[in-house]
Amino acid sequence: MGAFQVSGSGSDGAGAGKRPNELLGSWFARSGWSKGELARQVNRRARQMGAHHVSTDTSRVRRWLDGEQPREPIPRIMSELFSERFGSVVAVEDLGLRSAHQSPSAAGVDLPWAGPQTVALLSEFSRGDLMLGRRGFLGSSLALSAGPALVEPMQRWLVPAPGGEQPAPAAPEGAAARRTPRLSGPELELLESTTAMFRLWDAQCGGGLRRKAVVGQLHEVTDLLQEPLPGPVSRRLFTCAAELAELAGWMSYDVGLQPNAQKYFVLALHAAKEAGDRALGAYILSSMSRQMIHLGRPEDALELIHLAQYGSRDCATARTQAMLYAMEARAYAGMGQPGKCKRAVRMAEDTFTDAGLDGEPDPDWIGFFTEAELHAENAHSFRDLAHVAGRSPTYASLAEPAMTRAVELFRADEDHQRSYALNLVGLASVHLLRREPEQLAAPAREALGIARSIRSERVNTRLRKTVDLAVRDFGDVPEVAELGELLGPRFPEPAEAV
Template sequence: MGEKQPNEQLTTWFVRSGWSKGELARQVNRRARQIGASHISTDTSRVRRWLDGESPREPIPKILSDLFSERFGSLVAIEDLGLKAVPNLAPGSGVDLPWNGSQTVQLISDYSRSDLMLNRRGFLGTSLALTAGSALIEPMQRWLAPTPSSMPTTALTAAREGRAPTGRISGPELALLESTVRMFREWDAQNGGGLRRKAVVGQLHEVCDLLQETYPADTTRRLFQTTSQLAHLAGWMSYDIGMHPSAQKYYVLALHAAKEAGDRPFGALILSDMCRQMIHLNRSSDALELIHLAQYGSRESAGPRQQALLHAMEARAYANLGEVNKCYRAARLAEDSFGDIATTSAEEPDWLGFFSEAELNAENAHSYRDLSYHAGRSEVYALQAQPVMERAVELFSHDEKHQRSYALNLIGMASVHLLQKEPEAAASSAQQAVDIATRIRSERVNTRIRKTAEAALGEFRDVGDVVRLRDRIDTELPEFTRPQAV
């Protein structure tokens, strides 16, 4: 047998992290206790053996992937660490799921139930990890594939075939369910994802129970739409509080439900939010693939507002790839499409109303700012971002329903000021964001405030306003204890 070879990939990530072997061992043990794996007891000698090529036992590879991903703010897969992931044989544990209505309902029901139960008990499941690359993109492409004629009969197909419905739900009850989704969406926009996530997951589980029965075709379609919107909202809220694997799982399940409802525009919205998550995780190529899939799938159904949203997210993906001309083109198309809204009389879905002039300016401003990062912190792109970001901040300052977006764009404004070497102005914008952050529950907002403050301290630690900002964050926005994910 050949001798073990040092694990150079793991060693590279370990050295970059700045951790000692003892610190990594302590973090692994702490995370193991959080997930109920009390049998794990790692020390410095064990870490040394991993670096020397020993393969750690489950669930340590997943723990290491989570720890390094959090350390670097981007997805560090198990394979990136030179380790092998043990295939999870539990049905529906990943993203490559069957495009089948009855199985979709069962998967959503099972996952939402597990989410509620495991979070209540304070456990962190080890069965779910983020999926990226072709393992993510290829299954999502099947969203557009025709449903096979051999597909098992679902509630929807049973209704289409004219079978007698077995379910009982009145028109007013169904309308109330749909209005509840709108209410949850408004709460999220105003207060952040941390306050109502469990309520959304609970409602999702209840709607899945309804779909165990059959209904007339239109009722079944509306129930699948409601299911898709609740699953999407559960994903969005999970993303907002840093539960990325759970967010991705809910997004994928939401896309499956949207396909059952025949709702291409909402499927495109789901894919645009999956794109946003991949940008957040520094997987820009994946983000671009997802947004192109959304654009292609909705090319015959998207109105000008949704086209503007998709072009704006395309610009974000190109900006994070450093593709300047393509970013400019997509941002310009977003502006042109948004301008067409006034000339159309077509009714728009309520879930698209969030994409306002403020959101358009916000997305394009962040694209120009991100180009600055990719061009070595070029002030040219920062100067271009500034008036667009200022316009977004001004519009959001008058919008009480989207306080989280207001906070995120104040942070974006702070980052633009830092690129222009204006620490006092950056601290002022960040302080306003802290005012909002203390009133809502969004770890996404809190994390971005902390990162902006750290960046300011890195360059301007002698500026009093910057020091006072850091002190306030330490006092009023303590480190977040991430909710236990399934």
């Protein structure tokens, strides 16, 4: 499948077409949105992107349907919104809209697997992201890839460089000796510990609070990587860059900036290859897989997870392997394959029991995968199976005890408030599948309180969708009606992508 095209700078504007946009009209009619709702969603997504100049209303949406071509970033935004609404990639062209010309550095994910190019692209992309916040418009066009356009380039992660696996670029011994090092050992350790601190902030507060700080730190690391460095220092810096880029991608994903997220993930995988860290590469591929599940592409998610498992089979710790099995189960659930899903769930549980027993210390980036997270992922797999099977009560019953246990464990974990909120919403959705409206209100109400204190578009969106479905099906139940009123038409307030 080709790339999901989105594009760059400019403001909302005119340029009326000669005839109604029948393609956009068809997608719009099937979405169930009103013109006002689409306008509000466009404005909210534009603010998340930093495009504060965009201000759309009902009359402007009507003109788009009548054939007017909006300027960027409107085509990109509507492509993302319709893709999320329908759970599959809806390209700009599918909407009858025109996208701006893409620069080579922003087009697609098929990038050179070489150290200098990786550093240059990381530097360019992080700088553009930082400038976006200051200028208030999109600095470059992007493409969200799916299908073979995504999976095939990622397979080259495992292809050795010509002449065999090459170490990360390093300065000649003489040159390194002649230069005064810009980075001491303690400074390098501080960079690594700062990455761990950013990861904790993300778990506590959501991706919208410190995203730009992570991007700024990544840009600083790429500056250091452009200096001549001894091989071991270069590899450690590439590891740091890979972790920061993955985290920037994860935070972008959390606040709804999907093309940005994918680009960071891809660049992170390139940096991990330069560092020679296949376990970290597998973790990055798992993040890409989560994004594909979110976008309704479970087949792509499964391809990425199998690539991660194959590439890290001889180096990943038991905790990392358990996480990969849990993600494999999520992909199979989305594909409606219960037998393979249940087998992957069992593998995740069995492998997790070995975590910490193999004598290998776990890296910081996999520390999130606790017993609570294991229960949460497995519960979501069964919940997804229930959805695919037409609201199957059997699979919903399998999901409930695991989701309940996850909520209990996250309730005692102040460092993972976003995960706590997501699983409260997950528990509410399970009660909805089981047609238990009275029981879903309490976890949803608690999730609402947490959602107001963190910045996570994922939490907001899942909460809104679950409550909307509950009100649609059980609006006459007092607890559900009260929940709909608590949420209100103006919740959630948009999380700023800072």
